[in-house]
Amino acid sequence: MSTIQVEARERIATVTLSNPGKLNALDVKAWQGLARIFSELSADDDLRCIILRGEGGNFAAGADIEEFPDVRFTTEQGIQYHTVTIANALHAVLHCPHPTIAAIEGVCVGGGMELASVCDLRIAHSASRFGIPINRLGFPLAPGEMVGLLQLVGRAVTLEILLEGRVFGAAEAMQKGLLNRIVEDVPDEAWRSAQRIAQGAPLAARMNKQQVRRLSPVAAPLTDTELRAAFAYFESDDHKEGIRTFLAKTKPVFTGK
Secondary structure: OOEEEEEEEOOEEEEEEEOOOOOOOEOHHHHHHHHHHHHHHHOOOOOOEEEEEEOOOOOEOOEOHHHHHHHOOOHHHHHHHHHHHHHHHHHHHHOOOOOEEEEEOOEEEOHHHHHHHOOOEEEEEOOOEEEOOHHHHOOOOOHHHHHHHHHHHHHHHHHHHHHHOOOEEHHHHHHOOOOOEEEOOHHHHHHHHHHHHHOOOHHHHHHHHHHHHHHOOOOOOOOHHHHHHHOHHHHOHHHHHHHHHHHHOOOOOOOOO
């Protein structure tokens, strides 16, 4: 079972994702926990910075696909899962008033990369790995989850990541604009970065975040018709084939239907 651990010292909170044996894959409980924890931390005016990390040398291997047949298989389940469960967590991290740092080691793919994208800074190990290979599962990235990545790296890189579905290294992630820096001791550098932030004026940091959000272009929300169209793939053969073969550890055969 997944857990989320929170430790606070010197006005810096460290939030640690933990799902042993699954590279910290994020199940529904973890997404809901992130939304709750970041909302609580946002209300703590004593904090100066938050570090988000994964346990055991990995950041997060995306959503826990093993639970998809139970919680995310029909269109209605999919809309709930993506527009509420995941959206609430990403919104809580993105709109946290305190500066946030993603401390990335090992695997940072799928939902893990979505989480890292909505943090303010991303510090990664040279051996860390990135990507959103959901084309192999037969479905696209949900609109609300695409926003953070699109704002971070732009149209061309977002399309490359999603259309190719490659998993790539830290050097390429840096070149694409996904990372702020690559280091060999991520926990140490993330802590030193958080300390530098904590030594600054908290009001100025929060105002900088507010202004960056205000001045960044944001697309108009999808209409109800557009939203349902974005999740129409749930009824497709390719979606069912992608999930079935992933769980069976076999190669999918997609037909475009």
